[in-house]
Amino acid sequence: MAEREANEGLSRLLREADWTYGQLAAGINRAGSEAGVSVRADKSNVSKWLTGTTPVQKVRLLVLEALSRRLGRQVTYAEAGLPGPKGEEAVPGTVEGLVDLGRADMDPARRSVLGAGLYSIALTIPGWPDVVERAEAVKKGRGLRIGFGEVDMVVQMTEKVSEIDDQYGGRTARPLAATFMVNTVAPYLRAEAPEDVRKAMLSAASDLCYLTGYMAVDEGLHGLAQSYYLKALELAGGSEDHLTYCTTLRGMSVQAVDLGHGQDALRLADAAATASPKAGPRMLAFLKGQQAHAAAQDGNRTAALRFIRDAEVAMERAESRGKPLGSYDPAALNYHVAQVRYELGDTHGSIEALQESNRVRFSVYRRGNVRMRALLAERQLEVGHLEEAVKTWHEALDDYPLVRSGRADQRVANMRRMIRPHLRHHGAAALFERVQHMRPAI
Structure with missing residues (x-):
């Protein structure tokens, strides 16, 4: 041998x-x-x-x-003295890669494979000039010809999927998005179109990719989410859509900070803020709030407090101009205030901000309501307010059976674990009994 x-x-x-x-x-x-x-x-x-x-x-x-x-850098198989996976192929083009990604996501048999995809902290994030150049190959189409009617249909479908996601969670909505992406959007991206229509379609596809990545995060499929996010960046570059490019970088920062990678989250949040040209007040609040959360998790108290003040000032300006749905709003800002306070050691202040966030959040965001109420309950228990925590958890459970969300499932799992030591308390025992009969929606 x-x-x-x-x-x-x-x-x-x-x-x-x-x-x-x-x-x-x-x-x-x-x-x-x-x-x-x-x-x-x-x-x-x-x-x-x-x-x-x-x-x-x-x-x-x-x-x-x-x-x-x-x-803090990408380590390769060769560098680690390890063989790579068999049958690796060349990196596909923008549309081909999108189709491969969507087809794999559509197939229930691939679920275990997708779930095994790793979140990579050393992922190379393409800069704006890179993504503008990378999507050039999408320009040439053949056969099918599209106009702004098809673009509008993709935009409206993305909005509908987003509404379903808000109400019922990513596990419900993401398969719809993947199927629509493969069967409808990809052929449109290959179609003949005037230049303005082509760019508008790339922008619409980028928004859909970003949303699909966000829903993959909701299910806990973090490697898959990163793949969708990278495609969203490429498509945004092809359409010269700075807004979606910056929004996607911010989404990647949210993913990183939720996983506890504060330094990487701050790098991505800073990149999003830097790449955003002439951001309006709501967009500025959207970006600064995320920078604040990431900086706080990274241990930079001074920067975190500065960023959150900037976000609050920008939100005041934005709110004076109206309150559109589907955008960064006071509930989201209060969530960031809560996270900054918590990361900096002020749990009581975090609870106050979460209570305000829950008070002003729109009821259409059912999945968010479940998650944020459960998070509030966790922190109430952390400071010894058992009865308040039990009440808040019951409120979270009222909507939970309708939500198919990996992040909501995790919050309910946390509830079971955290309430178990308090079963001598009548209210805690009743809560535990209620949650024992609940299972994640399939």
């Missing part, structure tokens, strides 16, 4: 990362937990890999992601 060769590449990376075997294993387990991949690495596994044993493919991906996060 041939003697295995030591993995010098992995050994070098471990030294560069200044990690022990156990720390690498912990990083792998965390990345796996985020992606829903069942893995329990320990230092003995790392020792075997360093002596030449090759981990299975799903673990190899986690090794690369853990090291990329630690080093």
